Amino acid sequence: MNQYLRIHSKDNIVVALQDLPKGLEINIDDDQFRLAENIGAKHKFAMRDMHVGDTIFMYGVLVGTVTEKIVRGSAITIKNVKHASAAFSGSSGQFQWQKPATTKFEGRTFKGYHRANGEVGTANNWLVIPLVFCENRNVDVIEEALVGALGYKTKKDFSVDTHLLVKKYQEGASKEELEAIDLTNSSKEYSQNRVFPNVDGLKFLRHQGGCGGTREDAEMLCKLLAGYIVHPNTAGATILSLGCQNAQIPILKKYIEEKNPNFDKPLYFLEQQQSKNERDFIGEAVKKTFIGLTIANKIERNPAPLNKLVLGLECGASDGFSGISANPSLGHASDLLVALGGTAVLAEFPELNGVEQELINRCESPNDAKKFETLMRTYSNAAIAVGSGFENNPSPGNIKDGLITDAMKSAGAAKKGGTSAVTAVLDYAEMVTKPGLNLLCTPGNDVESTTGLAGSGCNLIVFTTGLGTPTGNPLVPVVKLSSNDSLSRSMEDIIDINAGGVIRGEETIESMGEKIMEHLIKVASGEFMTKADINGQNDFIPWKRGISL
Template sequence: MQAHQEIKVSKGTARDVVKLNPDDNVVIALRDLSQGDQPIGVPAPLPGPVFRGHKIATAPIAAGESVIRYGQIIGQAKSDIAPGEHIHVQNLGMGDHQQDYAHASANVPLPEINMARTFLGFHRADGKVGTRNYIGILTTVNCSGSVARFIAEAATKSGLLDAYPNIDGVVPIVHGTGCGMSGKDEGYATLFRTLAGYAQHPNFAGILLIGLGCEVMQVADLVGGRPIRPDGALRYMTIQNEGGTRRTIERGLEELRGIAQLANQATRQPAPVSQITVGMQCGGSDGYSGITANPALGFASDLLVRHGGTTILSETSEIYGAEHLLTRRAETVEIGEKLIARVRWWEDYTERNGGEMDNNPSPGNKRGGLTTILEKSLGAVAKGGMAPLRDVYKFGEMIDKSGFVFMDSPGFDPCSVTGQVASGANLIVFTTGRGSVSGYQPTPCIKLATNSEMYARMADDMDLNCGDIVTDGVSIEAKGEELFEILIRVASGEKTKSEELGFGGVEFVPWQIGAVM
């Protein structure tokens, strides 16, 4: 599958369907079609209505035969399918599939772009550059979450930041874990990486770390006698040692004033776009996701990589069935094998927890036209463009290479984005067809609509309409270039729709792995 495929729309009296690859035995409806309609390319009238974004057979498909979209298998017919029939959950299932991983066989470096493109960012002592200048109140455990919020609320009500115009705000980072867990297993290590990543994030000018005192995830272990932040803008305390809620709030406000004096010294200065790291997400996907917004994001991803920047693809459970497209682009065989090792981990993880890898698409995805996880994954992978895969990281693991990389995560969007932010993403781009609403402080989130109808309906939440790739014939390349310019503007301080609406207070969701005890 080519990430930057040209969209060819069959034209009759209306723009009816699109065929994405010459080898496909389906077309995708571009509008709601009625019984008796016969779009060009479909050899028989439709026996029933077909909604926009859904699949229509273009040839007879026998029971057990593969259904092909994007030139790739998306499942097998559960019964005989006649030309013109609607293909969906009633007649398409996911059978056994074998992939030829062909590690590193299609590793083609993209030509570098040596233009001196810059954005205005906040330069940190460790060499990283932030796109925002927040102060974070980070919690080790759910027991300190309310106090963290109390401190943030008190800082706002008291006007503590009024004298510090360069600070974007105070962000309490609260969650529901940190205790009732093992202190030495995979779940603990994952939470530790996540919290440490947020503590070091370049969009935070300083951190106030608060624990209760008796939890498994100890403040002392996180701090560990090492300089988490080389700028020294880290303060920490526990509620038990401070003497309770009120005293902790009072002390917390004092510490915030000290952090604010340091944070306010930072001002936006030019930085190369190579300092931008974008976490790429899709949620509430539909049949248009793999046609419009995802490949447009893929083109923008390649542009950023060519400028020396970094893009992160994630959601391991939602690349399942399309992982072979990534292993072929791996820079080395070892990198491809690292990705497959994570896929195998997920197969074991779901099996031992009574789940299955094909628990996707969601009900909303299915209403939008997606039927199997294979189909959804093929569209999701398009977000990654065509750049070589430089490495594979664990959830929340610090990204230490530029270029296109993969970070292991669930497909649950807030959790996946939490991992990407912990890994260093200073921008998030989120594509949606059904209309996801979210934001991820301290990292701004740019939301892309896959179809024009949803964009018009939810324009207050969407930053860019990619539906015009279908409705107006805009090229994927042009839309990708438009998105690239938005990335630079948002990195320089332009607010996204989710920031204007105030999102970010509940979207920090660490990945809980292991027993709750």
């Protein structure tokens, strides 16, 4: 295993692939020097003496500026470096892409749910959606009435046995005896006796919006929800409205019509203020949903070409290895899918800060290049206007594990998008319509971003992580890809694939990318359930377009 890595020939800092001791001899391009201090795994050290105002390069791009003198072989930290990123403007118009070899995947298929508009779902889920937060309690009651009775996993399937603690305490158990008790009483398997075997799940999209905010927020919520309703993973939906809220049924219907003029799935609207009483309202919702499920159950999985996959690219709780192992491996899988005629979607615009020019240069259309530039500048200016900025994006966990500036984090995060041309740039809640690599404006916030990826039409999401994030999505399978072995071992209950072999030198980016593709085919076919789905991780947070980094 290599001890350290210089990622790009332009870089003047080096990544430690394992804990390195002070005095260790470093050899890079016939240049030899010794470490001036201990360097922790995932952190970086300087290749030469640096002075205040000098620039720091990593991945071949500008990622920081020196704020105090750094001795050669010393660590790069938040004390001696601050965020800096390159300016961007216009497109070079000279981009050419070298497609990867796709021989292993040509002619391959996955088993999906074919929809009338030609899209293919990787799951067949029924949605119960409140148009306003006032209906969340009714959603709870409907969930309790339906899920267990129909043979789906319930919240009780993953529970902590508090009653056992109470019993032992009342019997006089000591503190030590209480601490030794195993509280887990969980079942990680879905029921095999589902009433509707071809409906993968009942999903409940609770949220805190729909009223009380701006009218624009309600409008955007309806646009996002429409994306979930027309999504190929959706079998049908039950919509609950109070009646007086900003997010009105006609607004939602307008966006459904815009996104799919020939929408033909079962869809039921219920308004509580027009019902006899709450009990009758809930009973009607349960009855309509049950009837809809009888219709949704008639569709079965059938073979579909891989170009029907729309892959969302996400990262969260990243570490100093994310941009070296997990992200570029996912980028290769993205390139394979795009080369096969499929679609990949790169989001999290605050985490593209510093690599804007590269992405602009990769845009096929000048209009898309301009749109991306405008979206990035608007987002950045809005953050600055409230006293923040993209430089505040790295979390304490990111910094602790080696990502000390936003540009450094972004340069690694962008690797998820591979190397292909950008075929479309989308604003939040816009639908994916063009194959190839799409850029989607979302926050860096994990759940807001995955919520947006699903709402724009992604039927699979891969979520890379270096520190561990349990995020999932109610509609779309979310595959967790670990950047390192330690995380894969310590949080095996949330990790689906481990890219740690790249760090060990046992895997190449290409071989790991192919493994990811093979895994995605199984997930898309319903042959492999993601850990997020097993754990019931149905996270859903709409973005209000306020400042969220």
